[in-house]
Amino acid sequence: MQNWEGVSEFVAVVEQGSFTAAAARLDISTAQVSRQVSALEGRLGTKLLYRTTRKVTVTELGQVYYRLCRQALDGLQEAELAVTRQQQVPRGRLRLTAPVAFGEKTIAPLLNDFAVRYPELEVELQLTNQQLDLVAEGYDLAVRLGRLKDSSLMAKRLASRTLYVCGSPEYLSRYGEPHSLSELERHNCLRGTLDDWRFQEGGKSRDIRVGGSLRCNSGWALLDATLKGMGLVQLPDFYVQRYLQSGALVAVLENFRRADEGIWAIYPQNRFLSPKVRLLLDHLAQALPGTD
Known part of the structure; x- marks a missing residue:
C-alpha cells in the first residue's frame, strides 16, 4: 500500500490550492499533508509542486500525475459505491465535453436538468470543437456529431441530426433555386470551417467543393x-x-440530402460503467429528439 501513501494528500493540495486547505478537507494536520507529499515526491524522484510562502504551483509532471491519480481515486470511489449497493445514486466528479454550438443550445440545459436531479454530483462541462483525449485529460464522456473516427473508445448513438441546404426566400427569388449539385457553382455558398458540403447522389455519399463571400x-x-x-x-x-417551419428559410436540393448523421456519446472502455455515466447516457438518449 506504500504506493498509495501521499496520493490523496497530493490530489487535495492541487484541488484546494494550498496545504492548509487540503489538511482541512482531509481532517489532518498541515504538517502531515506536507510530509506525505514530500515522501511521495521522493518515491517518484520528481517535483510535483512548487511551494512558496504565498502559493502552490503544480509542475508539468505534477499535472500529468494529478490527472491519473484523480482517475484512480474516482475509480476507487465508484468501486466502493458498487460494493455498498449505492450504484443508483451518482455522486462525485462528472466531466464531459461537447461541441460549442450544440453544447450551448442542447447539451448544457440537459446536463443542468441532470445535475438538479442528482445534487451530489460535481459537474464540469467543457465546450470545444476540438476532439480532446478523454483518457489523458480525465473526461468521463464526450458528445460528438457526425462521422466518428476509429478509436478504442466506446460509442453510443444518442440521436440523429439532419443537414439542410437552405436560403432565404429573398435570395432564392433573386438568384433562383438550385436543382442540381453542379448549380452550386453559381451560388454564394456561406462556409464554415470546411470547403466541402456533404450530399448523397445515386445512393452514394458525395462531397462538393463550394465557395462564397463569407467564411x-x-x-x-x-x-x-x-x-x-x-x-x-x-x-x-x-x-x-x-x-424552415416559419418560412424564413427554404430548404433546397432535398433530393440530394444525405442520410441523417449520428449524435454520439463517446466514453473510455470500462468493464463496469460508472453509475453517473450510465445514468447520464440514459438521460441524454431519452431527452434528445430523433433517438434511434
Whole structure:
C-alpha cells in the first residue's frame, strides 16, 4: 500500500490550492499533508509542486500525475459505491465535453436538468470543437456529431441530426433555386470551417467543393447571414429547423440530402460503467429528439 501513501494528500493540495486547505478537507494536520507529499515526491524522484510562502504551483509532471491519480481515486470511489449497493445514486466528479454550438443550445440545459436531479454530483462541462483525449485529460464522456473516427473508445448513438441546404426566400427569388449539385457553382455558398458540403447522389455519399463571400466558424453567424439573404448555407437541423417551419428559410436540393448523421456519446472502455455515466447516457438518449 506504500504506493498509495501521499496520493490523496497530493490530489487535495492541487484541488484546494494550498496545504492548509487540503489538511482541512482531509481532517489532518498541515504538517502531515506536507510530509506525505514530500515522501511521495521522493518515491517518484520528481517535483510535483512548487511551494512558496504565498502559493502552490503544480509542475508539468505534477499535472500529468494529478490527472491519473484523480482517475484512480474516482475509480476507487465508484468501486466502493458498487460494493455498498449505492450504484443508483451518482455522486462525485462528472466531466464531459461537447461541441460549442450544440453544447450551448442542447447539451448544457440537459446536463443542468441532470445535475438538479442528482445534487451530489460535481459537474464540469467543457465546450470545444476540438476532439480532446478523454483518457489523458480525465473526461468521463464526450458528445460528438457526425462521422466518428476509429478509436478504442466506446460509442453510443444518442440521436440523429439532419443537414439542410437552405436560403432565404429573398435570395432564392433573386438568384433562383438550385436543382442540381453542379448549380452550386453559381451560388454564394456561406462556409464554415470546411470547403466541402456533404450530399448523397445515386445512393452514394458525395462531397462538393463550394465557395462564397463569407467564411465563419460560427454556425449562428452563418445562419444570421443566410436569414439576411446573403447566400445559401448547409447547417444541421438544430440551427435551422424553426426557420424552415416559419418560412424564413427554404430548404433546397432535398433530393440530394444525405442520410441523417449520428449524435454520439463517446466514453473510455470500462468493464463496469460508472453509475453517473450510465445514468447520464440514459438521460441524454431519452431527452434528445430523433433517438434511434
